[in-house]
Amino acid sequence: MVPLRRRDLLALPALAQAARAAEKAWEGIFVIMQTPFHEDLAIDEESLRKETDFLCRGGVHGLVWPAGAGESSSLSYNERMRHAPAVVTEAKGRATVLIGVHGANKFEAMEYARYAEKIGADGLHALGPTDGFGDPAILEDYFTSIASASKLPMCIQVSNPGMSTSFLLRMADQIPTLRILKLEAGDVPQDVTRVIAERKRPVIPSTGGGAMYLYQEMERGSGGTMAGAGLADIQAQIWDWYHQGKKKESHELFLKFLLSAALERRVTYVLQKEILRRRGIFKTTVMRRTRRVTMDAADVRELDQIMESLRPYFRA
Numbered sequence: 001m002v003p004l005r006r007r008d009l010l011a012l013p014a015l016a017q018a019a020r021a022a023e024k025a026w027e028g029i030f031v032i033m034q035t036p037f038h039e040d041l042a043i044d045e046e047s048l049r050k051e052t053d054f055l056c057r058g059g060v061h062g063l064v065w066p067a068g069a070g071e072s073s074s075l076s077y078n079e080r081m082r083h084a085p086a087v088v089t090e091a092k093g094r095a096t097v098l099i100g101v102h103g104a105n106k107f108e109a110m111e112y113a114r115y116a117e118k119i120g121a122d123g124l125h126a127l128g129p130t131d132g133f134g135d136p137a138i139l140e141d142y143f144t145s146i147a148s149a150s151k152l153p154m155c156i157q158v159s160n161p162g163m164s165t166s167f168l169l170r171m172a173d174q175i176p177t178l179r180i181l182k183l184e185a186g187d188v189p190q191d192v193t194r195v196i197a198e199r200k201r202p203v204i205p206s207t208g209g210g211a212m213y214l215y216q217e218m219e220r221g222s223g224g225t226m227a228g229a230g231l232a233d234i235q236a237q238i239w240d241w242y243h244q245g246k247k248k249e250s251h252e253l254f255l256k257f258l259l260s261a262a263l264e265r266r267v268t269y270v271l272q273k274e275i276l277r278r279r280g281i282f283k284t285t286v287m288r289r290t291r292r293v294t295m296d297a298a299d300v301r302e303l304d305q306i307m308e309s310l311r312p313y314f315r316a
Helices: 006-024 045-057 077-091 106-118 136-149 165-174 188-198 214-219 232-243 247-267 270-278 297-313
Strands: 028-032 062-065 096-100 123-126 154-157 178-183 204-207
Touching: 028 232, 045 062, 045 077, 045 232, 062 077, 077 096, 077 106, 096 106, 106 123, 106 136, 123 136, 136 154, 136 165, 165 178, 165 188, 178 188, 188 204, 188 214, 214 232, 214 247, 232 247, 232 297, 247 270, 247 297, 270 297
Parallel strands: 028 062, 062 096, 096 123, 123 154, 154 178, 178 204
Antiparallel strands: none
8 A cells, every 4th residue: 555645644634624515515405496487387487597596695505496395296397307407507506406306207207317417417306206106115216216327416305105214214325326315204303313323324314394393403413404495595594503603593593484484384385485576586476286375364464574573684
């Protein structure tokens, strides 16, 4: 073995720091982007680009498009292929970009994965197959096939009953490129603790649920959360303050943010679109599967109060 020279030894701390910085690029607030639509239900790419820029200016750590909360099940193959490059190019390297690659079957998902790599995405975001089938053997084949199609790092998100925490940990053993486990079933904070205790390498436990338990999850060592876009800069501030040692400020802001997470539980993702509309990012709040307005006058007043309390903390 060739002995290390002194200058090589001096470089080791810097290399270790660079490796840790690269790992940190996969932690934090990874936003599940909303998909904006025109009144005729066509995708509004101008607003999609504005959303990407807004999130980057707000200091989020990652972007995910398309995914479940972004109405991906209502998007066609051609729409996903056409609009995914807009997110990558608009981000301009300011945040880690994961492109959603889930499909009706492994062959479709593999094609999305190859395309994500081709357009310069940083990673892949994979839910289970859209048929919702939960057989572990089929799921294992599905995810390993996606990983075989691209060398990009991957996030797997729980999306059906077959995707238990045990299953995700097993996938982490089998797929070297698997970087993030998005936990979204059962007792998520406890699952964060379990992943940290049982993982055999630094796979990252991330979460969803509208960031309703973000502070508790950070206390357990969570690697981040994937929630909605409307108040993503607030989530990023909560995260940044916590990891800067400003836990009191982080907790106080989290408590203010929590009201919006509770409201979203009742009125669903139209809340995110309404916030984005109010912040000048979206032109409409149109949801593709239904035009039904799920917010009544009292909900609107509640949102008025929430946004007023959070406005001093807006970053973008």
